[in-house]
Amino acid sequence: MTIHSLNLESIATFFCDKKTPAEAARQASVDTSAELGEIRFRSGLQFEQALEDIEGFSHLWLIYSFHLHPHQWKPKVLPPRGSEKKVGVFATRSPYRPNSLGLSCVKLVERKGLILRVQSFDLLDQTPILDIKPYLSYSDSFPDASMGWLQGIQEQKLTIQLSTLAETQLQFLEDLGLREFRNVILQQLSFDPLNSQKKRVHQLNSSQAVLSYKTWRVFFKPSLHEQLIQIQEIRSGYNAKELADLQDPYQDRALHLQFLAKFNGPLLVADDEGAK
Amino acid sequence: MTIHSLNLESIATFFCDKKTPAEAARQASVDTSAELGEIRFRSGLQFEQALEDIEGFSHLWLIYSFHLHPHQWKPKVLPPRGSEKKVGVFATRSPYRPNSLGLSCVKLVERKGLILRVQSFDLLDQTPILDIKPYLSYSDSFPDASMGWLQGIQEQKLTIQLSTLAETQLQFLEDLGLREFRNVILQQLSFDPLNSQKKRVHQLNSSQAVLSYKTWRVFFKPSLHEQLIQIQEIRSGYNAKELADLQDPYQDRALHLQFLAKFNGPLLVADDEGAK
Numbered sequence: 411m412t413i414h415s416l417n418l419e420s421i422a423t424f425f426c427d428k429k430t431p432a433e434a435a436r437q438a439s440v441d442t443s444a445e446l447g448e449i450r451f452r453s454g455l456q457f458e459q460a461l462e463d464i465e466g467f468s469h470l471w472l473i474y475s476f477h478l479h480p481h482q483w484k485p486k487v488l489p490p491r492g493s494e495k496k497v498g499v500f501a502t503r504s505p506y507r508p509n510s511l512g513l514s515c516v517k518l519v520e521r522k523g524l525i526l527r528v529q530s531f532d533l534l535d536q537t538p539i540l541d542i543k544p545y546l547s548y549s550d551s552f553p554d555a556s557m558g559w560l561q562g563i564q565e566q567k568l569t570i571q572l573s574t575l576a577e578t579q580l581q582f583l584e585d586l587g588l589r590e591f592r593n594v595i596l597q598q599l600s601f602d603p604l605n606s607q608k609k610r611v612h613q614l615n616s617s618q619a620v621l622s623y624k625t626w627r628v629f630f631k632p633s634l635h636e637q638l639i640q641i642q643e644i645r646s647g648y649n650a651k652e653l654a655d656l657q658d659p660y661q662d663r664a665l666h667l668q669f670l671a672k673f674n675g676p677l678l679v680a681d682d683e684g685a686k
Numbered sequence: 687m688t689i690h691s692l693n694l695e696s697i698a699t700f701f702c703d704k705k706t707p708a709e710a711a712r713q714a715s716v717d718t719s720a721e722l723g724e725i726r727f728r729s730g731l732q733f734e735q736a737l738e739d740i741e742g743f744s745h746l747w748l749i750y751s752f753h754l755h756p757h758q759w760k761p762k763v764l765p766p767r768g769s770e771k772k773v774g775v776f777a778t779r780s781p782y783r784p785n786s787l788g789l790s791c792v793k794l795v796e797r798k799g800l801i802l803r804v805q806s807f808d809l810l811d812q813t814p815i816l817d818i819k820p821y822l823s824y825s826d827s828f829p830d831a832s833m834g835w836l837q838g839i840q841e842q843k844l845t846i847q848l849s850t851l852a853e854t855q856l857q858f859l860e861d862l863g864l865r866e867f868r869n870v871i872l873q874q875l876s877f878d879p880l881n882s883q884k885k886r887v888h889q890l891n892s893s894q895a896v897l898s899y900k901t902w903r904v905f906f907k908p909s910l911h912e913q914l915i916q917i918q919e920i921r922s923g924y925n926a927k928e929l930a931d932l933q934d935p936y937q938d939r940a941l942h943l944q945f946l947a948k949f950n951g952p953l954l955v956a957d958d959e960g961a962k
Contacts, residue, residue, distance in 0.1 A: 411699050411726060411728060412696075412699065412812075412814075413695055413696055413728070414695070414696040414699075414751055414753060414814030415693065415694070415695050415696075416693075416694045416695075416696075416751050416786070416814075416816070417691065417692075417693055417694075418691070418692045418693075418694065418785045418787075419689055419690070419691050419692075419784075419785070420688075420689055420690040420691075420692075421784050421785065423687050423688065423690075437822060437824070437825035450687060452687060452689070455784070456761040457761070457776075457784075459761035459762055459774055460761040460762070460774045460775045460776045460783075460784075461774050461776050461777075462762065462773065462774035462777065463773040463774045463777035463834060463835055464774060464776050464777040464834070465834065466777070466832065466833065466834020466835055466837065467777065467831070467832065467833060467834045468828075468831045468832040469828050469831040471789060473749060473785075473787055473789065475690055475692050477690060483736075485732040485733070485735035485736040486735055486736070486738065497738065497739040498735055498736045498737050498738035498739045498740060499736045500733075500736045500737050500740050500818050500819070500820075501737075501738065501739035501740040501742070501743065501820055502819075502820070503819055503820070503822070507736075507817060508695075508697050508731070508736075508817075509694045509695070509697065509749075509816045509817045510692070511694075511749055511816065511817045513747060513749065513789070513817075513819055515825070515826060515828070536688075538688075538690030538692075540692070540785045540787065541783060541784075541785045541787045541789075542776050543776070543778075543779055543789055544776075544777055544778065544779070544833065544834065544836075545828060545831045545833075546713060546779070546831075546833060546836065547828060547829050547830065547831040547833060548713070548833075548840055549713035549714060549791070550791060550826065550827075550828075550831075551826075551827045551828055551829040551831070552744075552745050552791065552821060552823060552826075552827055553823050553827040553829060554823065555743070555744045555745040555821045555822075555823040555826075555827070556742065556743065556744040557742065557743060557820065557821075557822060557823060557824075558739055558740070558741065558742020558743045558820065559739050559742055560820075560822065561742065564824055
């Protein structure tokens with residue numbers, strides 16, 4: 411068998427607020443936020459012409475490089491949900507593949523010259539885009555396709571409810587730039603929310619648990635038999651000692667101080683697990 | 687903007703009877719033939735493990751290299767159907783793209799070790815496969831996606847009817863190894879069958895036309911107002927002089943002699959357009 415080699419160069423770069431894998435949606439279409447991402451094409455390469463007529467398509471395929479991912483592949487991987495045992499990497503969309511190529515279908519919102527604005531995506535900021543193709547419903551849509559080990563996973567999806575306090579807190583943080591937090595909560599808690607092996611979650615007692623995201627803590631009540639997660643409130647993950655640390659290792663002390671001034675929540679006690 | 691470079695090596699090779707672009711389906715899912723293609727993975731790279739659990743998926747995405755295509759891209763291309771003017775290449779699935787990557791969803795029939803047998807494909811023999819991903823109906827299926835300049839094209843699709851003679855002739859040729867011929871007829875005549883700019887077709891009179899495929903001729907009756915194409919018969923494209931040529935430049939003289947012995951059809955006269 412001949413081995414074929416191929417040298418590719420990015421044609422565009424993706425820009426959005428999501429910086430780390432934990433912030434991204436599990437798959438593009440499950441990102442129901444209004445956040446826009448921008449695909450900025452390289453200039454001076456006639457890409458203006460190549461993008462003509464793309465406006466008529468509601469959905470686009472992006473083929474991209476998992477640029478943040480170590481280019482090191484694994485034959486078997488533990489999926490974030492749907493299986494408690496490892497499955498073959500080709501039976502997943504995991505980045506641990508021999509050729510580090512990603513594939514996502516996103517919604518096209520508008521084109522402005524060399525920029526495409528898209529919605530409902532799972533890409534991270536600075537992702538190099540290698541190709542873009544129109545979605546063709548007659549050839550790409552198989553609503554009844556069977557999905558092996560993932561079959562039935564959608565039925566396990568939990569409803570996430572936010573208390574008035576949690577909603578106000580989230581909006582406050584979003585307005586101050588923490589725009590990916592809501593998505594993180596939805597991604598982490600919609601499936602298998604108490605799995606401490608797969609996520610930074612800690613059950614406090616039979617009716618309350620806490621999810622850690624960066625320096626923040628999300629307190630929630632899991633009602634698994636009702637397929638419901640009630641988000642009660644958000645708290646700072648800093649304890650008093652950390653909050654007094656002027657070195658500010660996570661560069662977000664000011665944001666926490668604003669949050670605490672507004673919501674007057676309790677600080678962690680010194681021997682609780684701290685901010686990191 | 688940073689330019690990202692990526693070096694890829696094929697992980698598998700595709701094997702099938704289709705050797706040239708004219709023989710391939712327009713898109714994978716419109717190939718309704720029973721023909722199987724084989725994806726043979728490279729050995730000695732732990733791909734047996736990486737393929738585990740893939741059997742549960744009915745559909746797979748293949749990302750591949752357009753290996754037969756000159757790596758020369760065009761900002762605008764004339765699509766084979768759906769438009770009489772050039773459109774931006776990113777609004778098409780054309781191979782004339784900056785990065786020569788193909789994307790197809792195929793049906794998985796079975797796995798045998800390092801081999802996947804698939805159906806309903808548009809790939810050509812020897813295509814280098816770069817990645818393979820499971821089709822996820824909840825994230826990949828958008829039956830109502832709008833398709834810009836291609837919108838409504840399915841409604842223009844014509845029904846292809848084969849006469850008893852044409853069906854017998856096709857089966858005879860398929861049994862002798864010309865397995866892709868039926869697909870070529872369906873692809874070429876289902877849309878815009880009399881477009882001599884886009885296909886090798888020639889209108890003989892108001893009720894009959896002929897399509898050339900390699901050294902063969904397909905005689906058909908177009909009834910466009912009824913959205914119907916009636917395939918009348920297949921004829922050899924050789925004239926007597928060419929048939930006597932022992933050099934056999936297309937390596938198919940024996941096949942034509944068998945066909946002519948069986949169906950006793952007329953040869954082309956010497957000044958008709960010959961075999962090529």
